[in-house]
Amino acid sequence: MGRENISSYIIQSQEEEIKRIALELHEGVGQSLYSVFNGLQFIEAGLEQPHLKNYLKEMSHIMEKTIQEIRILSVELHPPTLMTLGLLQALKSYAKLYTSTFGIEVVIGSEGQEQFISESSSITIFRVCQEALSNIAKYADTSNAYISFQWSKESLHMVIKDDGKGFDLGAKRSYGLEAMKERMFLTGGECVISSKIGEGTSIEISLPLS
Incomplete structure (x- = not known):
């Protein structure tokens, strides 16, 4: 193996x-x-x-x-709505819980028609978003976060970003960030992380759907 x-x-x-x-x-x-x-x-x-x-x-x-x-x-x-209502609704529900817990408003936007995603891929993306939002709450020092969905029949493209403090990607290795990349790689997708001190952080994930 x-x-x-x-x-x-x-x-x-x-x-x-x-x-x-x-x-x-x-x-x-x-x-x-x-x-x-x-x-x-x-x-x-x-x-x-x-x-x-x-x-x-x-x-x-x-x-x-x-x-x-x-x-x-x-x-x-494990969000109960993930497989019953889909990834988008599960993240909207989680965002409400996140906002009530941390006081950070999460704005979620979606373009295109939501497509079916397998349970394993849905869980992977949900975990990546969880980790990203957790990092925002811990380190970003901001009151807003943004998640955007772009759907097509061939792929899903997402961006999770904030306008917080940002950080130096080369300063130290983060297990959480590496785990996000590894999860997306194993499900056939990709995770690209970018950040600048004083300008916030952006996490772009993509997943082929066909």
């Missing part, structure tokens, strides 16, 4: 495990916590002692926050 096949196999195995964990978080742990949350609210409604009522209300708030955090984690691990 060659290097490319080994890398592809490892990534596929990781994604299958991530999908399993995400499903368990959402349908297992999340649903159990929601049942406990409903039980706490039921008990709170029947209590008459103010101090116990306030205590249970506080516990309910903590439980509600925990349920929301698990839902967010589940979506980050």
Whole structure:
């Protein structure tokens, strides 16, 4: 088995495990916590002692926050809309979650007719966008990010960019950036990263569709 096949196999195995964990978080742990949350609210409604009522209300708030955090984690691990509604809608949903978490507005534009993309390719592009947005939140020092889709029957071209601080590509090797390039290479696509200090960063990805 060659290097490319080994890398592809490892990534596929990781994604299958991530999908399993995400499903368990959402349908297992999340649903159990929601049942406990409903039980706490039921008990709170029947209590008459103010101090116990306030205590249970506080516990309910903590439980509600925990349920929301698990839902967010589940979506980050494996978005349920990716294969049901497609890559574009999955990224729009994720962008809302990202904005509420980091306060960075993500503007998404799309030109052309959205095409079918295999599950493995959709996951690859989604992971690249996740990594790019994560880097923007960590390093860019900006309040805006932009994702553009250009669809044709033959290919998908995307740009993820920001107008933040930028960085020197030659200063140090980044595992995250290398992983983005490797993922796109293994799925038959390409990832080109450019950045200038003071002018922001741009990540261009392309994927043949035919």
